[in-house]
Amino acid sequence: MAEILIKNGFVIDPTRNIDGDVADIAIKDDRIAEQVGSGAKVIDARGKVVMAGGVDVHAHVAGPKVNVGRLMRPEDKLFKSPYAQESYRMESGFSIPSTFKTGYDYARMGYAFVMEAAMPPLHSPHVHEEIHDTPIIDQGALPVFANNWFVLEYLKNQEIENSASYVAWLLAATKGYGIKLVNPGGTAAWAWGLNCLTLNDTVPFFDITPAEIITGLMKTNEYLGLPHSIHIHQNSLGTPGNYGVTLDSLRLAEGMKAKNKFSRDTVMHSTHIQFHSYGGDSWGNFESKAREVMDYVNQQKNITVDLGCVTLDETTTMTADGPFEHHLTRLNHLKWANTDVELETAAGVVPYVYDKDIKVCGIQWAIGLELGLYAKDPMRTFITTDHPNAGPFIRYPRIIKWLMSRDAREETLASFKYSSKVIDATNLHAIETERNLYEIAQMTRAGPAKALGLSHMFGGLAPGMEANVVVYDLNYKDMPSDPEMIERAFSRARWFIKSGDIVVKDGDIASHGNKRTFWVNAKVKENPQVIRDIHEKFLKDYTVGLNNYPVWDSLAPNPYVINIDVEA
């Protein structure tokens, strides 16, 4: 690492309100600098766009369910390895790429940080094994809490302090980043083959409702002052008419205040909102409720969302929402993997073909884009595909294309077998909005970095921030008339400097960089009851020894630990 000067690019940096100014970006070691010496390596970015490295707030890229997907889908790899580069590790897989391909492909798109969206605590050593085998990109992982026996018991009794002590212990034990909720209560019910489809369904045995779990964990999160807000996959995912449940869940954030030292001002991140913005009461009259959902998100300033856009590919769905995957396999009859995890969570995996000639898939596609276009605050609305659920992450450039170009959307829409039916059930056809590069930078960098409490490091190009700089082959002053060129430019960065290392040059990987694992160490005062509860449950109910449960330091060999001293 040394000094690099990226000269004369069109800089887009929403964190400093810079929109296309021609400027130089200086890098000294792993940080952005005010200036560098004359010996710095010069990269000519004239006529090209310069942005901070991308930040992905939600993707399933490492861990047991991702690997179940890889393992059970050899057909996802047959004859497929398009970009494999000599003298790098072999690359494999389309919808669920190998760890090597995951790191390389994110880097090729100029992404610096990716959050693994659901870590089953018992399997956390596995998640970290995969993370350290994913080159280049920085990563964190969110342990799942909303169906965990400890949490359910503490929250039933409204013991926020105990809940917080346990969460802090588990984050440290699993080297986790924040609090993930997946189908609160519903996954716990799935252990008996049941589900919680509304916020007021009682969780079997535990006598608590999803609403109480969400509120309790939101309070726990702010009690601890974690960098990220709670990150929720809501109840009733993927069901016609679910937008009502979605709005009910979002409303739980009303009146909640963010309390943290990471300049985060939101208290809830609602993920892959596309899957939760459905109207109708069957697949027959299925329709978009994107406007209703986004109207609420626009006015409720303390929540963030990510889109979960359907990309119209053959992909692999995977989620800790066990009952949903069972529901899905009964719809499409394809192979189904499930793993119920003792005391903690569950997960399911089912392949899925988003066929553009199936009406429902077309509507789903439109809903994702509508949400991205209706959003009034791109700093609170992030581009994702809930990789690989709605499509693989390598399609982010395609989503950017669709958001930036009405022509591109119309072309896709027109290619559907049932395009008029899709048009009837959605609003996309009427939307003229086209997102600009500044908004795209907000939705893929500045926004997610802020929501994760990482705005001091990622998402912008101010001196002192991490030297994650990407140069795309796009002329800000003369954008291509062919939308395909937008997709192409975002797919393969011309240059990508990650923490000061040139990791991509001309769209190809140039170095393995120096990836890190981010985790949060919230120090709370010792809580004898929680310690006692932990010992007891490991003795009686778990099948793994407590001693062997916390993830070894050697599994996160290059850690970036965010320490928090929680005031009593």
Place this chain on the structure above:
Amino acid sequence: MPKWITQVGCPYCGSSCDDIEVLVSDDGKKILETRNACVIGNEIFHHVSSPDRPKKPRMRQPDGNFKEITYDEAVDYTAKTLLKSKKPLIYGFGSTNCEGMSAVARVAEKAGAVLDNCASICHGPSFLAIFDNGYPSCTLGEVKNRADVVLFWGCNPMHAHPRHTSRYSIFPRGFFTTKGQMQRTIICIDPRETDTAKLANIHLMIKQGHDYDLFDAFRTVLRGHDIPAEVAGIKKDQILEAVEKIKKGRFVMIFFGMGCCHTDGRNHNVDIAISLTRDINSHTKASIMAMRGHYNIAGPGQVWSWQFGFPYCLDLSKGTHAHMNPGETSSVDLAMRDEVDCFMNVGTDAGAHFPIDAIKHLKKRPFITVDPNICMASEISDLHIPVRVVGVEEPGIVYRMDNVPIQFKKVVDGPEGVPSDEELFDRIYERMCELTETEPIWLPSREHAKAPTAAEQ
């Protein structure tokens, strides 16, 4: 003072018990006593201290005898042999940690090798079934805490997984199963009256080789159709009774083993068992699990899946992409068809466990064994390289039969100068890079991060 080390993992069967207690001598070199382990686990811990263990690589000489050589010489020979071969086969990994499996994958990629593990002759058909039909499963704690109907189909844990029934599946009292065995209905399907069958409430003594037919009968009954008076040697009444128990269960667990994988139809016996599990989920909750044989034989399936996308039988000879198709890229088929020109046996004993014909074919070419102990494969090898014993002398991640990762401790120091699998393979890789004048590919964050010693924990 000798010291007790607790919550030690046992490097024997797929139960991967991690509650073993080991008494270690003052100098930290000898194991004096163990608690909680089964007879087999106990044997492993004690065998480590055996004075007969080889501590140096041994190379076969023209006269047929072994001669001790240095590790450098062994590494050099292995690197050159792998590079020279057009299609080497690297097989085994029944008894290594994931760190070793990861290191060997880099070697295999460099060597353009086929990389395969013991599943190939064991639960490989289960993988084929999972490819075709998925895997609705759970962790073993779910069985302990919830299962009230447990099927053992073509498996015999009382012999192959001695503590399985007491830790997870029959006897333990769990959160919702407070009465333990009293609360569970045990159904065993086996052509013999095994010691597991003796524990069962219902034993269906099936006609050997007709598991698929019986599964089909279960499914047919479950969908409300009639079946013939007898299927696979089992009377209709008995089948109806078993299905009724299953339907009444609150949490039905199916464990299956080699009785499905080693017999006619192989993968389809498991395949239809998975279909049955799917069907039962329309009535109540059900899960299925392969009784994986070794403490970390689920490991290579995990490591290689995230690295290449396939759990076993990986053909890395094509350079640009990995290819897998058991039947073609599986060790025994490759051997019988003379499709590989070098064989490396790692952490297993192909000499004892392959059909002897396959060994005769493999022996036509260079044959290398990496294993802590003297075994049949080592005794017919051209080169035997001893390594440390994982779970005893070397810590590491292992994956239990339910794919739960367990961090196995080290309890005693290995023999001086003897490397771990990971160290050995990294040295072989480095030597291969030197010989080909290429840059080694290390992932900066990953390499050589050492797991903690028992004392550090």
Place this chain on the structure above:
Amino acid sequence: MKDKIILNMITQRAIEEGQAMEKGKTTREYFEACSVVEMNPEDMKRIGIWRNTNVRVTSEVGSVIVKAIEPTQFCPPGLAHIRQGVWANQVVPPRTQSTGTPQYSGFPVTIEPAINEKIKTALELVQGAVGLWKGGN
């Protein structure tokens, strides 16, 4: 009474085999645990042998001398069991039905008395198969 009988062979794990294997495949324990065929006493009677008599087991791929014992776990007539390991694998057909996994269980074998024949050690069988055995016969 016949001089040979055709049985359906399976080869599976046994705890005796597991324990002995960990002690070492060249040990007496391993030899004793694995160089046996378990068969129903009725089938023994059919070929006129007592338990603990040496027999020759022959399959489509080869044959091996083992000791016939009464099953430690009940084995119905018609079925025979050799515990997995070196002796079993002298007769296991390597055919895989294109799945990668050999026919470890469910293949026909002929069993005949071989009272005066010696059971070979594991090392003799394996080294002998590849021309490396240097001991006597």
Place this chain on the structure above:
Amino acid sequence: MALVTLKPYKTPELYLECYNISPDVFAGKTSAEIAELDVREGKTTVKLGDFFEVKGNAGKTPEETEIRVSGDCSRIKYIGNKMTAGSITVDGNADMYLGGWMKGGKIHVLGNVHSFCGIAMEGGEILVDGNAENYVGCAYRGDWRGMRGGTIRIRGNAGNDIGTFMLGGTIIVEKNAFIHVSTHAEGGTVIIKGDVQGRVGGQMVKGDIYVLGAVQHMLPGFKKVGMTEREVDGMTAKFTHYIGDLGERHLKVKGKEVYANLYVMAA
């Protein structure tokens, strides 16, 4: 038709992967260019000409290209891989993946073929005069979309897994088959003119199976529904009609479940 002959003159040490022996690849090439095509032996790349004497230039298009391999291909994989038109004749045996992922054209093998013949086939014709090993007309591992079209005719015996996950097309085995016919199939037709040991139509959703010999072990999920006269591969005969697999899911048409059919020739 332009004829290209490949005469094997050297046996590979291991096996050759000849993805390039296909009218689609040969089309428009001279014999010299064809001899220069890559084939793989393990991790090494070699030339087709290193193992075959190539005679004759290919036609302009695959349709106009006829390939004749005059010799044994027991160690040659992937002949006719992904071909769409033209023809290939092999004067001996062929190894695995003959006609794999094939979309059109014709392959005739005078000897035997190994496993995975016609894997994931979509169209065209495969004729094997000898026997086939296992997985004739199967799907690639994990894929639920197996053979979708075309015809495979095996004049001899075939092993296990015939037409696994089949969706369409026809497979004819003129002698006996081992086990697993049309497992998981959701369409297509399999005709076995000899006997089958068992597991016929297990987990089968839809499609037809004809057995002209005997089924040694019928699956319990198949139910006899009557007798019927059917025309099969040019002959008409009386069959016992079974439906199944009753243990498996089935599609409903107008509220009625549609089962797979198994026709066993009446004695």
